Amino acid sequence: xxxxxxxxxxxxxxxxxxxxxxxxxxxxxxxxxxxxxxxxxxxxxxxxxxxxxxxxxxxxxxxxxxxxxxxxxxxxxxxxxxxxxxxxxxxxxxxxxxxxxxxxxxxxxxxxxxxxxxxxxxxxxxxxxxxxxxxxxxxxxxxxxxxxxxxxxxxxxxxxxxxxxxxxxxxxxxxxxxxxxxxxxxxxxxxxxxxxxxxxxxxxxxxxxxxxxxxxxxxxxxxxxxxxxxxxxxxxxxxxxxxxxxxxxxxxxxxxxxxxxxxxxxxxxxxxxxxxxxxxxxxxxxxxxxxxxxxxxxxxxxxxxxx
Amino acid sequence: xxxxxxxxxxxxxxxxxxxxxxxxxxxxxxxxxxxxxxxxxxxxxxxxxxxxxxxxxxxxxxxxxxxxxxxxxxxxxxxxxxxxxxxxxxxxxxxxxxxxxxxxxxxxxxxxxxxxxxxxxxxxxxxxxxxxxxxxxxxxxxxxxxxxxxxxxxxxxxxxxxxxxxxxxxxxxxxxxxxxxxxxxxxxxxxxxxxxxxxxxxxxxxxxxxxxxxxxxxxxxxxxxxxxxxxxxxxxxxxxxxxxxxxxxxxxxxxxxxxxxxxxxxxxxxxxxxxxxxxxxxxxxxxxxxxxxxxxxxxxxxxxxxx
Amino acid sequence: xxxxxxxxxxxxxxxxxxxxxxxxxxxxxxxxxxxxxxxxxxxxxxxxxxxxxxxxxxxxxxxxxxxxxxxxxxxxxxxxxxxxxxxxxxxxxxxxxxxxxxxxxxxxxxxxxxxxxxxxxxxxxxxxxxxxxxxxxxxxxxxxxxxxxxxxxxxxxxxxxxxxxxxxxxxxxxxxxxxxxxxxxxxxxxxxxxxxxxxxxxxxxxxxxxxxxxxxxxxxxxxxxxxxxxxxxxxxxxxxxxxxxxxxxxxxxxxxxxxxxxxxxxxxxxxxxxxxxxxxxxxxxxxxxxxxxxxxxxxxxxxxxxx
Numbered sequence: 056x057x058x059x060x061x062x063x064x065x066x067x068x069x070x071x072x073x074x075x076x077x078x079x080x081x082x083x084x085x086x087x088x089x090x091x092x093x094x095x096x097x098x099x100x101x102x103x104x105x106x107x108x109x110x111x112x113x114x115x116x117x118x119x120x121x122x123x124x125x126x127x128x129x130x131x132x133x134x135x136x137x138x139x140x141x142x143x144x145x146x147x148x149x150x151x152x153x154x155x156x157x158x159x160x161x162x163x164x165x166x167x168x169x170x171x172x173x174x175x176x177x178x179x180x181x182x183x184x185x186x187x188x189x190x191x192x193x194x195x196x197x198x199x200x201x202x203x204x205x206x207x208x209x210x211x212x213x214x215x216x217x218x219x220x221x222x223x224x225x226x227x228x229x230x231x232x233x234x235x236x237x238x239x240x241x242x243x244x245x246x247x248x249x250x251x252x253x254x255x256x257x258x259x260x261x262x263x264x265x266x267x268x269x270x271x272x273x274x275x276x277x278x279x280x281x282x283x284x285x286x287x288x289x290x291x292x293x294x295x296x297x298x299x300x301x302x303x304x305x306x307x308x309x310x311x312x313x314x315x316x317x318x319x320x321x322x323x324x325x326x327x328x329x330x331x332x333x334x335x336x337x338x339x340x341x342x343x344x345x346x347x348x349x350x351x352x353x354x355x356x357x358x359x360x361x362x
Numbered sequence: 363x364x365x366x367x368x369x370x371x372x373x374x375x376x377x378x379x380x381x382x383x384x385x386x387x388x389x390x391x392x393x394x395x396x397x398x399x400x401x402x403x404x405x406x407x408x409x410x411x412x413x414x415x416x417x418x419x420x421x422x423x424x425x426x427x428x429x430x431x432x433x434x435x436x437x438x439x440x441x442x443x444x445x446x447x448x449x450x451x452x453x454x455x456x457x458x459x460x461x462x463x464x465x466x467x468x469x470x471x472x473x474x475x476x477x478x479x480x481x482x483x484x485x486x487x488x489x490x491x492x493x494x495x496x497x498x499x500x501x502x503x504x505x506x507x508x509x510x511x512x513x514x515x516x517x518x519x520x521x522x523x524x525x526x527x528x529x530x531x532x533x534x535x536x537x538x539x540x541x542x543x544x545x546x547x548x549x550x551x552x553x554x555x556x557x558x559x560x561x562x563x564x565x566x567x568x569x570x571x572x573x574x575x576x577x578x579x580x581x582x583x584x585x586x587x588x589x590x591x592x593x594x595x596x597x598x599x600x601x602x603x604x605x606x607x608x609x610x611x612x613x614x615x616x617x618x619x620x621x622x623x624x625x626x627x628x629x630x631x632x633x634x635x636x637x638x639x640x641x642x643x644x645x646x647x648x649x650x651x652x653x654x655x656x657x658x659x660x661x662x663x664x665x666x667x668x669x
Numbered sequence: 670x671x672x673x674x675x676x677x678x679x680x681x682x683x684x685x686x687x688x689x690x691x692x693x694x695x696x697x698x699x700x701x702x703x704x705x706x707x708x709x710x711x712x713x714x715x716x717x718x719x720x721x722x723x724x725x726x727x728x729x730x731x732x733x734x735x736x737x738x739x740x741x742x743x744x745x746x747x748x749x750x751x752x753x754x755x756x757x758x759x760x761x762x763x764x765x766x767x768x769x770x771x772x773x774x775x776x777x778x779x780x781x782x783x784x785x786x787x788x789x790x791x792x793x794x795x796x797x798x799x800x801x802x803x804x805x806x807x808x809x810x811x812x813x814x815x816x817x818x819x820x821x822x823x824x825x826x827x828x829x830x831x832x833x834x835x836x837x838x839x840x841x842x843x844x845x846x847x848x849x850x851x852x853x854x855x856x857x858x859x860x861x862x863x864x865x866x867x868x869x870x871x872x873x874x875x876x877x878x879x880x881x882x883x884x885x886x887x888x889x890x891x892x893x894x895x896x897x898x899x900x901x902x903x904x905x906x907x908x909x910x911x912x913x914x915x916x917x918x919x920x921x922x923x924x925x926x927x928x929x930x931x932x933x934x935x936x937x938x939x940x941x942x943x944x945x946x947x948x949x950x951x952x953x954x955x956x957x958x959x960x961x962x963x964x965x966x967x968x969x970x971x972x973x974x975x976x
Binding site: 603631 | 716923927934958960
C-alpha cells in the first residue's frame with residue numbers, strides 16, 4: 056500500500072511536471088528584471104586551481120524571470136534541485152504538440168531602462184508575436200518599454216517538437232543577449248513520453264568567461280543528476296557569436312539520421328534535444344569541446360546514481 | 363480563354379525559367395570583370411540608426427558576370443526582381459540531373475590583371491575542369507590569365523541535386539574570394555518540381571562588414587518576395603573563414619533526416635537547399651544568428667504576400 | 670595459380686590489417702614520448718611560393734607512440750606508405766563491434782615531465798577508464814605521472830561503429846592537445862567490409878600554422894593514394910578551438926541522412942567517417958575550406974590511379 060501510494064504520487068508529480076496529451080492553452084508570466092549576477096560564485100576554477108576575485112566575476116544585468124499570474128510574485132525559473140541556477144536561463148517554457156502558448160511579458164527593467172522583447176524559435180505565430188525590432192515594420196511586440204507589457208501568442212505545431220531558443224530581439228538585443236536574456240522552449244510530441252530528467256544547457260560567453268547557464272567552471276556550472284534507468288533529456292543551445300561542440304563523457308546518442316555521436320557542433324541559436332535511457336552510473340563531465348572554451352569555464356558534472 | 367492563355371503563358375515562363383526534364387547541354391558564358399562595389403548603398407544601418415560614409419563602403423574588385431554567347435554583351439547575373447543584387451553573387455548556374463554544363467570563362471580583369479579560375483562543387487568533372495591551382499599539377503583551367511579563356515566541362519549526376527558553391531581557386535584565390543568572386547549552382551532532380559521562387563543567400567565578410575550577397579544591413583541586403591502557396595527555395599552558402607547560422611523568422615523547415623529546424627550552421631563552402639510551401643504572410647527577417655555578424659549587417663527581409 | 674596465390678595473400682593481408690568478425694580482445698601498447706617535430710619539413714608553401722626557416726617550424730613536444738608488448742620497442746604509429754606521418758596522429762586504434770580493447774599506456778615524458786592520460790570517444794567504459802582529470806573525483810587513469818602506467822578498458826558497442834577521437838585529458842590537457850597528443854579510433858560494424866584504403870585526417874592549429882596530422886602545406890601534409898575501384902575511407906576529426914570544413918575535390922559522398930555533400934563542418938572533437946568506391950582518377954586536393962586555414966597550410970593531395 057505504501058508502495059502503491061508512492062507510485063500514485065510519482066504519477067501525479069509527473070502529470071504536473073509534463074504537459075498532458077490533450078491540447079491546451081498554457082500561460083506563462085515572465086518579466087525582464089534587473090539582477091546582480093555572479094558568473095563564478097565560488098571564485099575558482101577547480102580543475103586549474105585558479106582563483107578569481109569577486110570584482111572580476113559579478114556584474115549587473117537584466118534577465119527573464121518567471122512570475123505568478125498577473126506578475127504578482129516572482130518565482131524561481133526552475134524547480135529547485137533541477138541542477139539549473141535560478142535566473143539563467145529564463146523559465147523553461149513547456150508545451151505539447153497542438154498546445155497554444157500565451158507568454159505574458161512585462162518589462163521591469165528599472166536598472167538600465169532599456170526596451171526589451173521576447174522572440175521565440177520553433178513555434179508558429181503571426182508577425183505581431185515575432186518580437187523582432189525592425190524600424191518601420193515591427194510593432195510594440197518588439198519594443199516593450201519599461202513598465203509596458205505584451206502577450207506573445209504562440210502555437211506548437213507538429214514541426215515544433217524539440218528544444219528551441221527564445222531571447223530578446225528588441226532594439227538593444229546585443230547587450231541583452233550578452234547579459235543573459237535567453238531561455239528555452241521544450242515541446243513534446245502529442246503522445247511522446249516526458250523525460251524523467253530534463254537538463255537545460257545554454258552555451259554563451261559571459262564577460263571573459265565561457266559559461267553554461269551563466270556560470271563558469273566545475274563547482275559553479277549546473278550539476279545534473281539522474282538514476283540508472285531514467286529517460287534523460289538534454290536541451291542544448293548556444294547564444295552569442297561563437298560555435299561550440301557539446302560533449303558528454305561515457306555516453307553516446309543517436310542523431311535523427313541514425314548516427315551515433317558523443318560530440319556535436321552547436322552554433323548561435325542552434326538547438327538540439329538529446330535523449331537516452333541512462334545506464335552508466337558514475338560522475339561524468341559534460342562540456343564544450345572547444346579547448347579555449349573549456350579552459351574558460353564551459354564544463355560541468357553529471358552524476359548518475361546506480362539504481 | 364483568357365484564363366487558359368494565362369496558364370499557357372505561365373507554363374511557357376516556367377519552361378524558360380527551369381531546365382526541362384530531358385537531359386541537355388547547358389552553356390553559360392561568364393567573365394571575370396572589374397567592378398566598383400558599394401557594400402552599403404544607402405549608407406546606413408536601419409536597425410541601429412548608424413550612418414556609414416561612402417568612403418568606408420565602396421571598393422574596387424573583380425566579380426563573375428554573365429554574358430551573351432561568345433562574351434558578346436554583359437547581362438545581369440540575375441533576373442530583375444529576383445531580390446538579388448546584380449553582380450554578387452555570380453550568375454546562378456542551373457541544371458537538371460543528367461545535364462551536361464559547359465561554362466565558358468574569360469578573364470577580363472583589366473583592373474588588377476590577376477589570373478583567375480572557376481572551381482565548382484557538387485558536379486562531376488575531370489581534373490582539367492577542376493580549376494584549382496597547384497604548381498606542378500594543375501593546368502590552364504586553374505590559371506586563366508587576363509585575356510585568356512577556358513571552358514569547364516561539368517556533368518550533373520544524381521548526387522549533384524541541390525545547391526552548391528563555385529568560386530575562384532586560382533593562384534590568388536584568397537583576394538578573389540574576399541572580393542566576391544563566387545556564385546552558386548542549383549541542380550534539380552530529374553523529375554523534381556522547380557520552385558516558384560528561388561533565393562540565393564551567400565554569407566561572407568566584406569571589409570569590416572558581414573554581408574549577404576555582398577551587401578550589409580536591411581535596406582541594402584536582398585529583399586526576397588513570395589506569395590502564400592508558393593514553393594520557395596533558399597540556396598544558402600558561406601564563403602570566407604567564418605561559420606554562420608542561417609535563420610528565418612516565423613518559419614521552420616525539414617532537414618533531410620526529418621528534423622524540424624529554423625537555424626542551421628553553415629561553414630565556409632558548405633551549402634544547403636531549404637524548401638517550403640509558403641503559408642506565413644508578413645514581413646519577416648532572415649539573418650545569420652551569430653550576434654556580431656548580425657550587428658555588422660548580415661540581415662535582410664523576406665516579404666510574403668497573402669494569396 | 671599465380672593469381673590465386675595473389676588473392677590468398679591479399680586475403681591474409683586484409684585479415685591482418687582489419688579486425689576479424691569474431692569478438693576479440695585487442696591490446697595496444699602506447700606511450701607518451703618526447704619528440705622534436707617539424708611542421709613544415711620541406712620549409713615551403715608550394716602554392717604561395719613562400720619559404721619558412723626551420724627555426725619557425727620545429728618545436729619540442731610530446732606525442733603518443735605505439736610500442737611492442739610491454740613497451741619493449743617503439744613502432745611506427747602507422748604502416749609505411751599509408752600517407753600519414755609517423756608520430757602524429759597517435760596509433761590508429763582499430764576494433765570491430767563487440768570487441769574489447771585494452772590500451773596499455775605508459776608516460777615516458779622525460780622532457781616536460783608532465784602528467785598525461787588517454788580519453789577515448791565513442792566506446793563504452795567505466796569511470797576508471799575515462800582518463801579525464803577532475804580533482805576530488807578522478808583517479809590515476811586521469812593523472813598518469815612520468816614513469817607510471819595505466820590500462821584503459823574499453824568495449825566497442827553497436828553504437829561505437831565509426832571514427833572517433835582520443836586525446837590527453839590530464840591536468841595539462843591544453844598544452845598536450847596543442848602539441849599533438851591525439852589520435853583516432855576506427856571501429857567497424859560486426860560484418861562490415863573493411864576499407865581498401867583508410868586515411869586519417871586531423872585538423873588542428875599548430876603554432877602559427879594550420880595543420881593536417883601535424884604538417885602544413887602541400888608537400889608536407891599526407892599524400893593519400895588509392896586506385897580506381899578501391900573502397901576508400903576517410904577518418905576525419907578536429908582538435909583545438911576552431912571549426913573547420915572538410916572538402917575533397919572531384920568527389921561527393923552520402924551523409925547518413927542521404928544528402929550528397931562535398932564539404933562538411935567538423936568542430937573540435939567532432940569526427941566523421943566518409944566512404945566511397947573510388948572512380949575518379951587524377952590528383953585531387955583535399956583541404957579545410959576555411960580560407961585562412963587553407964592559406965596557413967591545411968591542404969594536401971590525394972592521388973587516384975586508374976585501374
